[in-house]
Amino acid sequence: MNRDMHSLQFYQATLDSLTATIAIIDRHGTILFVNRSWRVFAKQNGADPDRVSEGCSYFSVCAASAAEGCDEARSFIEQTDLMLRGKILEFVLEYPCHSPEEQRWFQVRVTRLTEDWDNRIVVAHEDITSIKQAHNELQHREILLHNIVNVSPNLVFVKNSEDRYLIANNALAAMYGVRPEAMIGRDDVELITSRGLPSAEQEKFQQDDRRVFASCEPLFVDEESFTDHSGDLRWFRTVKAPIVIDGEARYLVGIANEITRDREQQQIVRTGQLRLQTILNSIHQEVLLLDTDERVVWANDQACTKAGMSFADYVGRSYDHIYCRDCNDIGTCPVHEVFLSSSMQRQTFVTNTGATLAVSVSPVIGDEQTVLGAVVVAEDISERLSLEHQLRQAQKLESLGTLAGGIAHDFNNILTAILGFTELCLDRATADPAMKEDLEEVYQASLRARELVHQILTFSRRTEQETKPLDIALIIKEAVKLLRSTLPSTIEIKSRIARDVGMVLADPTRIHQIMMNLCTNAAHAMRESGGILSLSLDTCVAGENGRTEQQLSSGRRYVRLEVGDTGCGMESDLLPLIFDPYFTTKQQGEGTGLGLAVVHGVVRDYGGAIDVASVPGRGSTFTVYLPRAVDEQHEFEDGHIKGELYGRGEYLLVVDDEPGLTRLAKKSLEAAGYQVYTENDSIQALTLIREKGQQIDLLITDMTMPGLTGERLALETSRLFPALPIILVSGNTARLPESLADHPAIEVVPKPVDRKQIMTVIRNLLTRSHRS
Helix, strand or coil, rough: CCCHHHHHHHHHHHHHHHEEEEEEEEECCEEEEHHHHHHHHHHHHCHHHHHHCCCEEEHHHHHHHHHCCCCHHHHHHHHHHHHCCCCCCCCEECCCCCEEEEEEEEEEEECCCCCCCCCCCCEEECHHHHHHCCCCCCCCCCCCCCCCCCCCCCEEEEEEEEEEEEECCHHHHHHHHHHHHHCCCCCCCCHHHCCCCCCCHHHHHHHHHHHHHHHHCCCCEEEEEECCCCCCEEEEEEEEEEECCCCEEEEEEEEECCCCCHHHHHHHHHHHHHHHHHHHHHHHCCEECCCCCCCEEEEEEHHHHHHHHHHHHHCCHHHHHHHHHHEEECCCHHHHHHHHHHEEEEEEECCCCCCCCEEEEEEEECCCCCEEEEEEEECCHHHHHHHHHHHHHCCCCCHHHHHHHHHHHHHHHHHHHHHHHHHHHHHHHHCHHHCCCCHHHHHHHHHHHHHHHHHHHHEEECCCCCCCCHHHHHHHCCCCHHHHHCCCCCCEEEEEECCCCCCEEECHHHHHHHEEEEEEEHHHHCCCCCEEHHHHHHHHEEEEECCCCCCCCCCCCCEEEEEEECCCCCCCCHCCCCCCCCCCCCCCCCCCCCCCHHHHHHHHHCEEEEEEECCCCCCCEEEEEEEECCCCCCCEEEEEEEEHHHCCCCCEEEEECCHHHHHHHHHHHHCCCCCCEEEEHHHHHHHHHHHHCCCEEEEEEEEECCCHHHHHHHHHHHHHCCCCCCCCEEEECCCCCHHCHHHHCCEEEEEECCCCHHHHHHHHHHHHHCCC
16 A cells, blocks of 8 residues: 555655646546646636546547537547547647737647557647747757656656656657567666667666666766667766755656767867868968957968977967067058958068068957957068969960051051062063162061061961961071071071971971071070071981981971070079070060960970070080971973963952952953953942853852942852852952862962962862763
8 A cells, every 4th residue: 555655655756846737537538637737727727627627527628619609629638539539649739828828839749658458548738839939949969858757858766665667758768679568667787788788878877777766866978978789889968966865866857968969060170170170281371360469379281381490389479579579561450450440351462582472351249249350461462473474464465466466467458569560560671671670678578567467477376377388498598598688697696497308297487486586595605795597407317317306206307496595594593494485584674485486386286395405604405306308299380381271261250358469360360361350349240240240250259349339249159159169369268168178169368468379279179060
């Protein structure tokens, strides 16, 4: 009897100690028991005690609420019926209980007592208003108390003095992988060892339990491990308190709050700090964290390296002591300004060593919008400023190239007229040798002007680079003539150019560019004391005499060009750098550092190689190797047109908006045996084509014309007469437009055009057209 009384008191004390409002009812809905929280809840919410206390029908109260439209009450009745019929063991409902002053939410958990023939059920109500309101901001925390006993996510349990479980909630049972009822009457030894879990944990739990029973005082364990049935190590913060009856600790109530996530978050924070430090230590900028006294709290590796001290020595030092002593004139200190204005500050200054530093200082703002410190990022931008200057110089060169390209385009039209009419005059000057000699000089000067225009267009990137078999000895000789007239008398030129060195597959403009760049550098090396500029051109075979030049194909024949000087020479450590873009040994403003880089690129494009030898104080020698090519047969001999290039009475239509060029074309082509129509208006030319297209054998048209461009005129002509050969004459490109790529007989001829060149293209197109 006494034991039953104690058991009743135990259950009464246990249930009365819970914050949940708990009632036990029978299968008919009669309330058999309510705890203290239930009575307080009923009183606070204005419920009639006679309707919700022992002996009253709880189902009647719910039915009345359901009749008033309460969905939760209706759901309660339906699920209770399922529970009493054995369909479910428990259910949980949430319901509002609002008042004009506040909104409140409650949760009711209804559990059927197991192994109870009377089918009694437990109704537990709990106020979850605070949980509802704080749910979003408290997701990172474990819910300390969601429900008591089975409702709580914490581990809630009650043990007797024999350390056996009397009550164990679902969360605790889940740790062992059993149902709550399977834990009743068993101790930790049985539960832990039967599942192969660490025995050290069981011994720690029992030791703490004995301590609580012996002292009758609560025990708080800030952190302890608990391995669950899956073998996962989890961490909890535990409180164990005795239930004292008659001065003796008869029972122990324990609640354990899981802190695994907190530990993981702490580990994440530590890992994040380590990652951030790693990132900051890997960048080339100096990064400092300062406190409000402007002293270093943290510094990255770059800052420590620049300061020449360890991290430990760096921390605690004043920012003024570190940076301001190196400044020539920093003006207002950006760190001081950050603490005064609470805004980011940027400043650039030059140090005593000549380096340019860009300093950015950002405030660290706290929750109350106060400045807690500052982050300083300092970067040496000297190299970047130098590169920006070089970029501006390159952009200037590009602008000059664009301007030069526009001038060269217009100049091509003038040169075409000069070349053409000079050729006509040469044909009529056979009886006057003196005049013919003068006209030959004009003609040669015009050819040199044409090459000059071609170089300008190449520089402005408005013409395509074409390679062809080329006797570079002629270009070298022309360059030597030019150099003799431009270099000072203190520099002597010695040239040794072998005969019949063979042909090189190259572009004459780029060969001239190689020659002039190398000779200009050689002359610059001798500008102060003078000297000898030596040039030689011959052939060699890679690998002969046991020598194989780097990057050359062994056994292949090469044309070898050597340019030497007796100037200042270069140190050996500079030789690997001289072909890098923007590298120069000249003073500022004397060079761009692009000359040798351009030479190297051209030689490499042609499949050759370049070598350099230099001795300080004695001079330098650059050796260029270019693969030798097979000579081509030419359509012209001794400057005269071959007989098969003359016309046979074919009709040609020449279209150009420059009247002087159409007159020239008419004279030249008619003298060569062609019949010529001319037109200065492209629209009128199209009309003529429509009228006499069957009679016209070939169309020659300028690309750039007002109204209807040469490309459009060619397109319209090809639609009317698809097989009609067409020559497009262009002042800025030798590329065939994509719109005419499928035309069977079309060529693009760059201006200025000489008579031999146009005759060859005309005859080839007409021959191809007749064969088709």
